[in-house]
Amino acid sequence: MPGSPSDGAAGDPYATVYDLAVIGAGCAGLAGAVTASERGLSVALLDTAGRIGGQFYRHPDPAVGAVRPEALHHDWSAFAGLRRRLEAGDVVHLAGHHVWTVERQDGAEVRWTVHAVTGADGDGEHPVRVQARTVLLATGAYERQLPFPGWTLPGVVGAAGAQAMLKAGLVLPGRRVVVAGSGPLLLAVAGSLASAGARVPAVVEAAGYLGYARRPAVLAADPQKLAEAVVHGAALLKHGVRLRTRSAVTQVHGTDRVEGVTVSRVDRDWRPVRGTGRRIACDALAVGHGLVPQTELATSLGCATRRTEDGTHALALDALQRTSVPGLWAAGETGGIGGAQLARVEGEIAGIAVAAQVRGEPGPARDGRVRELRRRRERMRAFADAMAAVHAPGKGWAEWLDDATEVCRCEEVPAGAVREAVDAYGARDARTVKLLTRAGMGWCQGRMCGAAVARLAAGEATLSPLPSPERRPLAGPVPLDVLGALDPGEPSAAPARPAEQPDTDLPDGDAGPRH
Protein backbone atom coordinates (compact mmCIF):
# COMPACT_ATOMS: atom_id res chain seq x y z
CA MET A 1 0.00 0.00 0.00
CA PRO A 2 2.57 2.62 0.92
CA GLY A 3 3.73 4.51 -2.08
CA SER A 4 0.79 3.86 -4.33
CA PRO A 5 -1.07 7.10 -4.73
CA SER A 6 -4.57 5.80 -5.09
CA ASP A 7 -4.61 3.01 -2.53
CA GLY A 8 -6.67 3.92 0.44
CA ALA A 9 -7.02 7.48 -0.76
CA ALA A 10 -9.91 6.57 -2.98
CA GLY A 11 -11.89 5.16 -0.07
CA ASP A 12 -10.50 6.41 3.21
CA PRO A 13 -8.15 9.36 2.81
CA TYR A 14 -6.77 8.75 6.31
CA ALA A 15 -5.79 5.11 5.78
CA THR A 16 -2.88 5.67 3.40
CA VAL A 17 0.66 6.81 4.06
CA TYR A 18 1.29 9.59 1.57
CA ASP A 19 4.65 10.46 0.11
CA LEU A 20 3.94 14.12 0.91
CA ALA A 21 1.46 16.01 3.09
CA VAL A 22 1.12 19.68 2.15
CA ILE A 23 -0.34 22.00 4.77
CA GLY A 24 -1.96 25.05 3.22
CA ALA A 25 -3.64 25.34 -0.19
CA GLY A 26 -2.52 28.86 -1.08
CA CYS A 27 -0.08 29.69 -3.86
CA ALA A 28 2.91 27.89 -2.32
CA GLY A 29 1.05 24.79 -1.18
CA LEU A 30 -0.82 24.37 -4.45
CA ALA A 31 2.33 24.73 -6.52
CA GLY A 32 4.17 22.27 -4.30
CA ALA A 33 1.33 19.73 -4.30
CA VAL A 34 0.73 19.66 -8.05
CA THR A 35 4.45 19.65 -8.87
CA ALA A 36 5.17 16.71 -6.55
CA SER A 37 2.10 14.84 -7.75
CA GLU A 38 3.02 15.31 -11.41
CA ARG A 39 6.41 13.82 -10.57
CA GLY A 40 4.76 10.66 -9.30
CA LEU A 41 4.28 11.24 -5.58
CA SER A 42 1.12 10.49 -3.63
CA VAL A 43 0.10 13.81 -2.09
CA ALA A 44 -2.44 14.95 0.50
CA LEU A 45 -3.23 18.68 0.55
CA LEU A 46 -4.79 19.93 3.80
CA ASP A 47 -6.34 23.35 4.18
CA THR A 48 -8.64 25.09 6.63
CA ALA A 49 -10.77 26.70 3.95
CA GLY A 50 -13.48 25.01 1.96
CA ARG A 51 -11.95 26.21 -1.33
CA ILE A 52 -8.35 26.31 -2.49
CA GLY A 53 -6.52 29.59 -3.06
CA GLY A 54 -5.37 30.67 0.39
CA GLN A 55 -5.80 34.30 1.36
CA PHE A 56 -4.50 35.76 -1.89
CA TYR A 57 -6.84 33.83 -4.15
CA ARG A 58 -9.80 33.80 -1.82
CA HIS A 59 -12.91 33.83 -3.99
CA PRO A 60 -16.68 33.51 -3.68
CA ASP A 61 -18.55 30.25 -3.19
CA PRO A 62 -19.70 28.71 -6.49
CA ALA A 63 -23.29 29.37 -5.37
CA VAL A 64 -22.62 33.07 -5.98
CA GLY A 65 -22.06 32.38 -9.67
CA ALA A 66 -19.33 35.00 -10.09
CA VAL A 67 -18.72 35.34 -13.82
CA ARG A 68 -15.73 37.68 -13.27
CA PRO A 69 -13.99 36.40 -10.11
CA GLU A 70 -10.74 37.80 -11.52
CA ALA A 71 -12.07 41.35 -11.07
CA LEU A 72 -10.89 41.26 -7.45
CA HIS A 73 -7.52 39.62 -8.15
CA HIS A 74 -4.16 40.13 -9.75
CA ASP A 75 -2.80 37.35 -11.85
CA TRP A 76 -5.92 35.18 -11.70
CA SER A 77 -4.66 33.15 -14.66
CA ALA A 78 -1.79 31.80 -12.55
CA PHE A 79 -4.31 30.52 -10.04
CA ALA A 80 -6.56 29.11 -12.75
CA GLY A 81 -3.55 27.17 -14.05
CA LEU A 82 -2.79 25.66 -10.65
CA ARG A 83 -6.44 24.77 -10.17
CA ARG A 84 -6.56 23.02 -13.55
CA ARG A 85 -3.48 20.98 -12.67
CA LEU A 86 -4.98 20.06 -9.30
CA GLU A 87 -8.23 18.94 -10.91
CA ALA A 88 -6.42 16.96 -13.60
CA GLY A 89 -4.18 15.11 -11.14
CA ASP A 90 -4.73 12.86 -8.16
CA VAL A 91 -3.76 15.06 -5.23
CA VAL A 92 -6.09 14.25 -2.34
CA HIS A 93 -7.51 17.64 -1.33
CA LEU A 94 -8.70 17.68 2.27
CA ALA A 95 -10.70 20.91 2.63
CA GLY A 96 -11.94 22.23 5.96
CA HIS A 97 -9.06 20.62 7.85
CA HIS A 98 -7.63 22.74 10.66
CA VAL A 99 -4.18 21.37 11.40
CA TRP A 100 -3.24 21.84 15.03
CA THR A 101 -0.06 19.86 15.34
CA VAL A 102 2.41 17.72 13.41
CA GLU A 103 4.22 14.80 15.08
CA ARG A 104 7.30 12.94 14.00
CA GLN A 105 7.72 9.17 14.38
CA ASP A 106 11.25 7.87 14.26
CA GLY A 107 11.06 4.28 13.06
CA ALA A 108 13.04 2.52 10.36
CA GLU A 109 12.04 5.48 8.25
CA VAL A 110 10.82 8.82 9.56
CA ARG A 111 7.07 9.33 9.35
CA TRP A 112 4.97 12.35 10.05
CA THR A 113 1.49 12.44 11.49
CA VAL A 114 -0.51 15.55 10.75
CA HIS A 115 -3.34 16.10 13.26
CA ALA A 116 -6.33 18.11 12.14
CA VAL A 117 -9.83 18.94 13.24
CA THR A 118 -12.41 18.88 10.50
CA GLY A 119 -15.22 21.37 10.32
CA ALA A 120 -13.88 23.66 13.07
CA ASP A 121 -16.70 26.13 13.71
CA GLY A 122 -18.73 24.41 11.03
CA ASP A 123 -20.54 21.12 11.23
CA GLY A 124 -19.16 17.65 11.83
CA GLU A 125 -16.22 18.47 14.04
CA HIS A 126 -13.94 15.52 14.64
CA PRO A 127 -10.21 14.81 14.86
CA VAL A 128 -8.39 13.14 11.99
CA ARG A 129 -4.80 12.09 11.25
CA VAL A 130 -2.91 12.07 7.99
CA GLN A 131 0.37 10.15 7.71
CA ALA A 132 3.15 11.03 5.31
CA ARG A 133 6.84 10.48 4.63
CA THR A 134 7.51 14.18 4.10
CA VAL A 135 5.70 17.40 4.93
CA LEU A 136 5.58 20.75 3.14
CA LEU A 137 4.52 23.65 5.35
CA ALA A 138 2.81 26.39 3.36
CA THR A 139 0.84 28.01 6.14
CA GLY A 140 1.17 31.62 5.00
CA ALA A 141 1.07 34.64 7.26
CA TYR A 142 -0.82 36.63 9.84
CA GLU A 143 -1.55 40.31 9.61
CA ARG A 144 0.54 42.36 12.03
CA GLN A 145 -1.65 44.60 14.16
CA LEU A 146 -0.37 47.53 16.19
CA PRO A 147 -2.91 48.99 18.62
CA PHE A 148 -3.99 52.61 18.87
CA PRO A 149 -6.80 54.37 20.75
CA GLY A 150 -10.15 53.12 19.50
CA TRP A 151 -8.95 50.12 17.50
CA THR A 152 -11.43 47.79 19.21
CA LEU A 153 -14.45 49.77 18.02
CA PRO A 154 -16.77 47.96 15.57
CA GLY A 155 -15.92 49.23 12.09
CA VAL A 156 -12.19 48.90 12.66
CA VAL A 157 -11.18 45.78 10.73
CA GLY A 158 -7.95 44.25 9.59
CA ALA A 159 -6.89 45.46 6.14
CA ALA A 160 -6.32 41.87 5.08
CA GLY A 161 -9.56 40.97 6.83
CA ALA A 162 -11.51 43.54 4.81
CA GLN A 163 -9.87 42.14 1.67
CA ALA A 164 -10.75 38.55 2.66
CA MET A 165 -14.37 39.41 3.44
CA LEU A 166 -14.65 41.26 0.14
CA LYS A 167 -13.03 38.53 -1.96
CA ALA A 168 -15.05 35.67 -0.46
CA GLY A 169 -18.25 37.28 0.82
CA LEU A 170 -18.57 40.25 -1.57
CA VAL A 171 -19.19 42.63 1.32
CA LEU A 172 -17.74 45.92 2.53
CA PRO A 173 -17.31 47.02 6.15
CA GLY A 174 -18.70 50.48 5.38
CA ARG A 175 -19.34 53.08 2.72
CA ARG A 176 -16.44 55.42 3.53
CA VAL A 177 -13.41 53.36 4.48
CA VAL A 178 -10.05 54.80 5.50
CA VAL A 179 -7.19 52.35 4.85
CA ALA A 180 -4.22 52.68 7.20
CA GLY A 181 -1.10 51.02 8.53
CA SER A 182 1.97 50.13 6.54
CA GLY A 183 3.00 48.00 3.60
CA PRO A 184 2.13 47.46 -0.03
CA LEU A 185 -0.98 45.47 0.88
CA LEU A 186 -2.69 48.76 1.77
CA LEU A 187 -2.64 49.91 -1.84
CA ALA A 188 -4.16 46.64 -3.03
CA VAL A 189 -6.84 46.78 -0.33
CA ALA A 190 -7.72 50.40 -1.11
CA GLY A 191 -7.93 49.59 -4.82
CA SER A 192 -10.26 46.63 -4.23
CA LEU A 193 -12.51 48.50 -1.81
CA ALA A 194 -12.80 51.46 -4.17
CA SER A 195 -13.54 49.38 -7.25
CA ALA A 196 -16.18 47.47 -5.26
CA GLY A 197 -17.99 50.71 -4.52
CA ALA A 198 -16.56 52.06 -1.26
CA ARG A 199 -15.33 55.66 -0.95
CA VAL A 200 -11.76 55.59 0.27
CA PRO A 201 -10.95 59.11 1.48
CA ALA A 202 -7.33 58.24 2.26
CA VAL A 203 -4.66 55.60 2.42
CA VAL A 204 -2.55 56.37 5.48
CA GLU A 205 0.97 54.88 5.33
CA ALA A 206 3.32 55.22 8.29
CA ALA A 207 6.49 54.68 6.25
CA GLY A 208 7.89 57.02 3.62
CA TYR A 209 8.12 55.82 0.04
CA LEU A 210 11.51 57.46 -0.28
CA GLY A 211 12.87 54.31 1.33
CA TYR A 212 12.40 52.54 -1.99
CA ALA A 213 14.26 55.19 -3.90
CA ARG A 214 17.29 54.54 -1.72
CA ARG A 215 17.53 51.01 -3.06
CA PRO A 216 17.54 51.50 -6.83
CA ALA A 217 19.39 48.26 -7.55
CA VAL A 218 16.70 46.20 -5.90
CA LEU A 219 13.95 48.08 -7.69
CA ALA A 220 15.64 47.54 -11.01
CA ALA A 221 15.99 43.83 -10.27
CA ASP A 222 12.26 43.31 -10.04
CA PRO A 223 10.55 45.58 -12.56
CA GLN A 224 7.36 43.58 -12.31
CA LYS A 225 6.87 44.90 -8.78
CA LEU A 226 7.22 48.45 -10.06
CA ALA A 227 4.65 47.72 -12.72
CA GLU A 228 2.29 46.42 -10.04
CA ALA A 229 2.79 49.60 -8.04
CA VAL A 230 1.93 51.66 -11.10
CA VAL A 231 -1.27 49.66 -11.60
CA HIS A 232 -2.28 50.19 -7.97
CA GLY A 233 -1.36 53.88 -8.18
CA ALA A 234 -3.48 54.36 -11.29
CA ALA A 235 -6.46 52.60 -9.67
CA LEU A 236 -6.18 54.87 -6.64
CA LEU A 237 -5.97 58.01 -8.79
CA LYS A 238 -9.02 56.92 -10.77
CA HIS A 239 -11.05 56.61 -7.58
CA GLY A 240 -9.75 59.82 -6.06
CA VAL A 241 -7.92 58.12 -3.21
CA ARG A 242 -5.28 60.26 -1.46
CA LEU A 243 -2.11 58.62 -0.28
CA ARG A 244 -0.68 60.13 2.92
CA THR A 245 2.75 58.79 3.73
CA ARG A 246 4.56 59.27 7.06
CA SER A 247 1.16 59.40 8.75
CA ALA A 248 -0.83 57.19 11.07
CA VAL A 249 -4.31 56.92 12.53
CA THR A 250 -3.77 57.97 16.15
CA GLN A 251 -7.40 57.99 17.28
CA VAL A 252 -10.68 56.43 16.25
CA HIS A 253 -13.85 58.37 17.03
CA GLY A 254 -17.26 56.94 17.87
CA THR A 255 -18.98 55.26 20.80
CA ASP A 256 -20.46 52.06 19.42
CA ARG A 257 -19.01 52.19 15.93
CA VAL A 258 -16.54 54.16 13.85
CA GLU A 259 -17.55 57.72 13.00
CA GLY A 260 -14.18 59.09 12.03
CA VAL A 261 -10.45 58.92 12.60
CA THR A 262 -7.68 61.35 13.44
CA VAL A 263 -4.67 61.08 11.19
CA SER A 264 -1.39 62.53 12.47
CA ARG A 265 1.96 62.97 10.81
CA VAL A 266 4.68 60.75 12.22
CA ASP A 267 8.44 61.20 12.26
CA ARG A 268 10.98 58.74 10.87
CA ASP A 269 10.52 56.56 13.96
CA TRP A 270 6.72 56.66 13.61
CA ARG A 271 6.38 59.04 16.59
CA PRO A 272 3.29 61.25 16.18
CA VAL A 273 4.15 64.90 15.56
CA ARG A 274 2.19 67.05 17.99
CA GLY A 275 -0.47 69.32 16.57
CA THR A 276 -0.63 67.64 13.17
CA GLY A 277 -3.86 65.66 13.78
CA ARG A 278 -6.57 66.02 11.15
CA ARG A 279 -9.98 64.40 11.43
CA ILE A 280 -11.39 62.40 8.54
CA ALA A 281 -15.03 61.28 8.56
CA CYS A 282 -15.53 57.59 7.77
CA ASP A 283 -17.67 54.67 8.91
CA ALA A 284 -14.94 52.04 8.75
CA LEU A 285 -11.18 51.75 9.07
CA ALA A 286 -9.22 48.93 7.46
CA VAL A 287 -5.87 48.70 9.19
CA GLY A 288 -2.80 46.48 9.12
CA HIS A 289 0.95 46.88 9.54
CA GLY A 290 2.26 44.23 7.23
CA LEU A 291 2.31 40.47 7.48
CA VAL A 292 4.08 38.07 9.81
CA PRO A 293 5.05 34.51 8.84
CA GLN A 294 2.87 31.87 10.44
CA THR A 295 5.44 29.40 11.72
CA GLU A 296 4.13 27.74 14.87
CA LEU A 297 3.79 24.23 13.41
CA ALA A 298 7.43 24.43 12.33
CA THR A 299 8.88 25.99 15.46
CA SER A 300 7.15 23.46 17.69
CA LEU A 301 9.01 20.79 15.67
CA GLY A 302 12.28 22.60 16.30
CA CYS A 303 12.81 24.27 12.91
CA ALA A 304 15.40 27.05 12.92
CA THR A 305 14.25 30.57 12.18
CA ARG A 306 15.91 33.69 10.81
CA ARG A 307 15.29 37.31 11.69
CA THR A 308 13.67 39.27 8.88
CA GLU A 309 14.37 42.90 7.95
CA ASP A 310 11.22 44.03 9.74
CA GLY A 311 12.13 42.32 12.99
CA THR A 312 9.98 39.21 12.88
CA HIS A 313 11.00 35.59 12.46
CA ALA A 314 10.68 33.46 9.37
CA LEU A 315 11.77 29.87 8.84
CA ALA A 316 15.40 29.43 7.86
CA LEU A 317 15.38 27.49 4.57
CA ASP A 318 18.08 26.19 2.28
CA ALA A 319 18.28 26.51 -1.49
CA LEU A 320 15.83 23.62 -1.93
CA GLN A 321 13.29 24.94 0.59
CA ARG A 322 14.32 22.48 3.30
CA THR A 323 13.85 23.50 6.93
CA SER A 324 16.53 22.58 9.45
CA VAL A 325 14.52 19.45 10.33
CA PRO A 326 15.02 16.58 7.83
CA GLY A 327 11.86 15.59 6.01
CA LEU A 328 10.20 18.94 6.57
CA TRP A 329 10.01 21.54 3.77
CA ALA A 330 8.48 25.02 3.74
CA ALA A 331 7.53 27.51 1.03
CA GLY A 332 5.91 30.90 0.63
CA GLU A 333 5.30 33.37 3.44
CA THR A 334 6.40 30.92 6.15
CA GLY A 335 9.94 31.58 4.92
CA GLY A 336 9.45 35.38 4.85
CA ILE A 337 6.82 37.67 3.38
CA GLY A 338 7.30 37.94 -0.37
CA GLY A 339 4.01 37.72 -2.20
CA ALA A 340 2.06 35.30 -4.34
CA GLN A 341 4.51 34.95 -7.22
CA LEU A 342 7.41 34.15 -4.96
CA ALA A 343 5.25 31.65 -3.10
CA ARG A 344 4.46 29.87 -6.37
CA VAL A 345 8.12 29.68 -7.31
CA GLU A 346 9.12 28.35 -3.90
CA GLY A 347 6.29 25.83 -3.90
CA GLU A 348 7.49 24.47 -7.21
CA ILE A 349 11.10 24.22 -6.02
CA ALA A 350 9.93 22.36 -2.93
CA GLY A 351 7.75 20.03 -5.00
CA ILE A 352 10.67 19.12 -7.26
CA ALA A 353 13.05 18.68 -4.33
CA VAL A 354 10.66 16.50 -2.31
CA ALA A 355 9.97 14.33 -5.36
CA ALA A 356 13.70 13.86 -5.93
CA GLN A 357 14.26 12.85 -2.33
CA VAL A 358 11.31 10.45 -2.08
CA ARG A 359 12.21 8.79 -5.38
CA GLY A 360 15.86 8.62 -4.48
CA GLU A 361 16.95 10.71 -7.43
CA PRO A 362 20.18 12.65 -7.02
CA GLY A 363 20.93 16.32 -7.45
CA PRO A 364 17.72 18.30 -7.86
CA ALA A 365 19.87 21.42 -7.50
CA ARG A 366 21.33 20.67 -10.94
CA ASP A 367 17.88 20.42 -12.55
CA GLY A 368 17.66 23.24 -15.12
CA ARG A 369 14.17 24.19 -14.04
CA VAL A 370 15.29 24.42 -10.42
CA ARG A 371 18.20 26.67 -11.40
CA GLU A 372 15.86 29.04 -13.20
CA LEU A 373 13.36 29.04 -10.34
CA ARG A 374 16.12 29.76 -7.85
CA ARG A 375 17.30 32.76 -9.85
CA ARG A 376 13.78 34.15 -9.81
CA ARG A 377 13.48 33.44 -6.13
CA GLU A 378 16.70 35.28 -5.27
CA ARG A 379 15.53 38.35 -7.16
CA MET A 380 12.11 38.39 -5.51
CA ARG A 381 13.53 37.69 -2.06
CA ALA A 382 15.88 40.67 -2.45
CA PHE A 383 12.94 42.88 -3.30
CA ALA A 384 10.91 41.47 -0.41
CA ASP A 385 13.75 42.21 2.02
CA ALA A 386 13.95 45.80 0.79
CA MET A 387 10.21 46.14 1.18
CA ALA A 388 10.29 44.74 4.70
CA ALA A 389 12.99 47.24 5.65
CA VAL A 390 11.04 50.19 4.24
CA HIS A 391 7.85 49.25 6.11
CA ALA A 392 9.36 47.91 9.36
CA PRO A 393 7.50 49.44 12.31
CA GLY A 394 9.38 52.44 13.62
CA LYS A 395 10.21 52.13 17.30
CA GLY A 396 8.20 55.23 18.22
CA TRP A 397 4.81 53.73 17.36
CA ALA A 398 4.20 52.80 21.01
CA GLU A 399 3.62 56.52 21.61
CA TRP A 400 0.31 56.15 19.75
CA LEU A 401 -1.02 54.37 22.83
CA ASP A 402 -2.49 56.11 25.82
CA ASP A 403 -2.76 54.10 29.04
CA ALA A 404 -6.42 53.26 28.40
CA THR A 405 -5.79 51.81 24.93
CA GLU A 406 -6.58 48.13 24.93
CA VAL A 407 -3.56 46.17 23.76
CA CYS A 408 -4.94 42.65 24.14
CA ARG A 409 -8.35 42.52 22.47
CA CYS A 410 -9.36 39.16 23.94
CA GLU A 411 -8.56 39.84 27.58
CA GLU A 412 -9.19 43.59 27.37
CA VAL A 413 -5.81 44.49 28.85
CA PRO A 414 -4.99 48.21 28.56
CA ALA A 415 -1.54 49.58 27.73
CA GLY A 416 -1.39 51.08 31.22
CA ALA A 417 -1.48 47.62 32.79
CA VAL A 418 1.28 46.41 30.49
CA ARG A 419 3.38 49.49 31.29
CA GLU A 420 2.82 48.91 34.99
CA ALA A 421 3.99 45.30 34.64
CA VAL A 422 7.14 46.61 32.94
CA ASP A 423 7.86 49.68 35.07
CA ALA A 424 6.66 48.56 38.51
CA TYR A 425 7.16 44.81 38.38
CA GLY A 426 10.17 44.57 36.13
CA ALA A 427 8.70 42.48 33.30
CA ARG A 428 11.13 42.43 30.38
CA ASP A 429 9.48 40.06 27.91
CA ALA A 430 6.07 39.21 26.56
CA ARG A 431 5.77 36.01 28.57
CA THR A 432 6.26 37.76 31.90
CA VAL A 433 3.83 40.48 30.88
CA LYS A 434 1.35 37.76 30.00
CA LEU A 435 1.65 36.13 33.42
CA LEU A 436 1.20 39.46 35.17
CA THR A 437 -1.60 40.93 33.05
CA ARG A 438 -3.24 38.13 31.01
CA ALA A 439 -2.28 39.94 27.79
CA GLY A 440 -2.03 37.20 25.15
CA MET A 441 -3.81 34.61 27.25
CA GLY A 442 -7.17 34.73 25.52
CA TRP A 443 -8.78 33.04 22.57
CA CYS A 444 -6.33 34.22 19.93
CA GLN A 445 -3.30 33.35 22.08
CA GLY A 446 -1.49 36.58 21.39
CA ARG A 447 -1.77 36.45 17.62
CA MET A 448 -3.28 39.94 17.61
CA CYS A 449 -1.37 41.58 20.48
CA GLY A 450 1.93 39.69 20.47
CA ALA A 451 3.92 42.26 18.49
CA ALA A 452 2.61 45.11 20.63
CA VAL A 453 3.23 43.42 23.96
CA ALA A 454 6.77 42.45 22.98
CA ARG A 455 7.47 46.04 21.97
CA LEU A 456 6.10 47.49 25.22
CA ALA A 457 8.02 44.92 27.25
CA ALA A 458 11.24 45.77 25.47
CA GLY A 459 11.09 49.29 26.87
CA GLU A 460 11.93 52.63 25.36
CA ALA A 461 15.62 52.40 24.76
CA THR A 462 15.82 49.85 22.02
CA LEU A 463 13.97 47.30 19.98
CA SER A 464 15.85 44.45 21.64
CA PRO A 465 15.56 42.09 23.41
CA LEU A 466 14.17 40.51 20.30
CA PRO A 467 10.72 39.07 20.54
CA SER A 468 11.12 35.31 20.37
CA PRO A 469 9.71 33.40 17.43
CA GLU A 470 6.18 32.22 17.95
CA ARG A 471 6.10 28.99 19.92
CA ARG A 472 2.76 27.50 20.63
CA PRO A 473 2.46 23.79 21.25
CA LEU A 474 -0.88 23.78 19.45
CA ALA A 475 -1.21 25.75 16.23
CA GLY A 476 -4.92 26.23 16.70
CA PRO A 477 -7.36 25.84 19.54
CA VAL A 478 -8.74 22.34 19.88
CA PRO A 479 -12.01 21.77 21.71
CA LEU A 480 -11.42 19.49 24.70
CA ASP A 481 -14.14 17.06 23.64
CA VAL A 482 -12.40 16.67 20.27
CA LEU A 483 -9.08 15.96 21.99
CA GLY A 484 -10.92 13.50 24.22
CA ALA A 485 -12.21 11.70 21.13
CA LEU A 486 -8.64 10.92 19.97
CA ASP A 487 -7.94 7.21 20.01
CA PRO A 488 -5.43 6.72 22.84
CA GLY A 489 -4.35 3.33 21.48
CA GLU A 490 -2.59 4.87 18.48
CA PRO A 491 1.20 4.68 18.56
CA SER A 492 2.91 7.98 19.13
CA ALA A 493 6.67 8.07 19.23
CA ALA A 494 6.94 11.81 19.70
CA PRO A 495 7.87 12.84 23.23
CA ALA A 496 5.16 14.57 25.16
CA ARG A 497 5.90 18.24 25.01
CA PRO A 498 3.23 20.14 26.96
CA ALA A 499 5.01 19.60 30.29
CA GLU A 500 7.73 22.07 29.39
CA GLN A 501 5.30 24.56 27.87
CA PRO A 502 3.11 25.94 30.62
CA ASP A 503 0.99 28.02 28.28
CA THR A 504 -1.18 25.71 26.24
CA ASP A 505 -3.34 27.03 23.49
CA LEU A 506 -6.45 26.59 25.54
CA PRO A 507 -7.20 29.90 27.19
CA ASP A 508 -7.62 29.26 30.87
CA GLY A 509 -10.79 30.09 32.66
CA ASP A 510 -13.03 29.89 29.68
CA ALA A 511 -11.44 26.95 27.90
CA GLY A 512 -11.90 28.68 24.58
CA PRO A 513 -14.66 28.12 22.14
CA ARG A 514 -16.47 25.02 23.33
CA HIS A 515 -19.08 23.20 21.46
Added chain:
Amino acid sequence: MARDRSPAGLVGATPQQPSFEITFDGRPITTLPGRSVAAVLWSAGILAWRTTRRGGRPRGAFCGIGHCYDCLATINGRPNRRACLVPARPGDTITTQEGHGHAGLAV
Protein backbone atom coordinates in the same frame (compact mmCIF):
# COMPACT_ATOMS: atom_id res chain seq x y z
CA MET B 1 -28.85 44.90 -6.13
CA ALA B 2 -26.94 47.70 -7.80
CA ARG B 3 -25.11 46.24 -10.77
CA ASP B 4 -22.38 48.68 -10.81
CA ARG B 5 -19.76 49.53 -8.24
CA SER B 6 -20.96 46.98 -5.74
CA PRO B 7 -18.90 43.92 -4.85
CA ALA B 8 -21.49 41.59 -6.39
CA GLY B 9 -21.73 43.75 -9.50
CA LEU B 10 -17.96 43.86 -9.85
CA VAL B 11 -17.59 40.08 -10.08
CA GLY B 12 -20.81 39.66 -12.08
CA ALA B 13 -22.58 37.57 -9.46
CA THR B 14 -25.37 35.51 -10.99
CA PRO B 15 -26.54 33.39 -8.05
CA GLN B 16 -27.12 29.73 -8.78
CA GLN B 17 -29.49 29.41 -5.84
CA PRO B 18 -32.27 31.70 -4.61
CA SER B 19 -31.62 34.35 -1.96
CA PHE B 20 -32.72 33.36 1.52
CA GLU B 21 -33.41 34.80 4.93
CA ILE B 22 -31.69 34.54 8.29
CA THR B 23 -32.45 36.52 11.43
CA PHE B 24 -30.20 38.57 13.68
CA ASP B 25 -31.69 39.25 17.11
CA GLY B 26 -35.10 38.69 15.52
CA ARG B 27 -34.50 41.02 12.58
CA PRO B 28 -34.82 39.34 9.16
CA ILE B 29 -31.93 39.71 6.71
CA THR B 30 -32.09 38.55 3.11
CA THR B 31 -28.84 37.39 1.54
CA LEU B 32 -27.19 35.91 -1.49
CA PRO B 33 -26.19 32.26 -1.03
CA GLY B 34 -22.56 31.31 -0.42
CA ARG B 35 -21.62 33.73 2.36
CA SER B 36 -20.35 33.35 5.91
CA VAL B 37 -22.57 34.53 8.74
CA ALA B 38 -20.21 37.49 9.28
CA ALA B 39 -20.46 38.47 5.61
CA VAL B 40 -24.25 38.34 5.74
CA LEU B 41 -24.25 40.62 8.80
CA TRP B 42 -21.83 43.07 7.15
CA SER B 43 -24.04 43.10 4.04
CA ALA B 44 -26.86 44.39 6.26
CA GLY B 45 -24.60 47.04 7.81
CA ILE B 46 -24.27 45.14 11.10
CA LEU B 47 -20.72 45.28 12.45
CA ALA B 48 -21.18 44.11 16.06
CA TRP B 49 -22.77 40.90 17.35
CA ARG B 50 -20.99 40.19 20.59
CA THR B 51 -20.19 42.01 23.84
CA THR B 52 -16.94 41.52 25.70
CA ARG B 53 -16.66 39.64 28.97
CA ARG B 54 -15.20 42.43 31.10
CA GLY B 55 -16.19 45.74 29.59
CA GLY B 56 -19.40 44.64 27.87
CA ARG B 57 -18.14 46.38 24.73
CA PRO B 58 -19.47 45.60 21.26
CA ARG B 59 -17.32 43.56 18.85
CA GLY B 60 -17.70 41.96 15.45
CA ALA B 61 -15.40 40.57 12.76
CA PHE B 62 -11.84 41.89 12.81
CA CYS B 63 -9.43 39.50 11.05
CA GLY B 64 -12.04 37.94 8.78
CA ILE B 65 -10.19 34.61 8.53
CA GLY B 66 -10.58 32.75 11.82
CA HIS B 67 -7.58 34.04 13.81
CA CYS B 68 -8.84 36.73 16.17
CA TYR B 69 -12.03 35.27 17.72
CA ASP B 70 -13.59 38.72 17.83
CA CYS B 71 -16.50 37.52 15.69
CA LEU B 72 -17.91 34.93 18.13
CA ALA B 73 -21.66 34.67 17.83
CA THR B 74 -24.48 32.50 19.05
CA ILE B 75 -25.69 30.64 15.98
CA ASN B 76 -28.83 28.52 16.24
CA GLY B 77 -28.43 28.45 20.00
CA ARG B 78 -24.75 27.44 19.99
CA PRO B 79 -22.44 30.13 21.41
CA ASN B 80 -18.77 30.81 20.62
CA ARG B 81 -18.89 30.11 16.92
CA ARG B 82 -16.62 32.10 14.63
CA ALA B 83 -19.10 33.89 12.38
CA CYS B 84 -16.40 34.54 9.78
CA LEU B 85 -16.02 30.78 9.25
CA VAL B 86 -19.57 29.48 9.58
CA PRO B 87 -21.52 29.45 6.31
CA ALA B 88 -24.96 31.06 6.56
CA ARG B 89 -27.84 28.71 5.84
CA PRO B 90 -31.52 29.44 5.22
CA GLY B 91 -33.39 30.03 8.48
CA ASP B 92 -30.31 30.50 10.67
CA THR B 93 -30.97 32.32 13.92
CA ILE B 94 -28.09 34.56 14.97
CA THR B 95 -28.18 36.24 18.37
CA THR B 96 -25.83 38.65 20.06
CA GLN B 97 -23.46 36.75 22.28
CA GLU B 98 -22.96 38.32 25.67
CA GLY B 99 -19.78 37.95 27.69
CA HIS B 100 -18.18 34.54 27.79
CA GLY B 101 -21.03 32.93 25.87
CA HIS B 102 -21.83 30.46 28.61
CA ALA B 103 -25.26 31.93 29.23
CA GLY B 104 -27.78 29.14 29.26
CA LEU B 105 -25.08 26.47 29.37
CA ALA B 106 -24.31 24.44 32.44
CA VAL B 107 -20.64 25.39 32.52
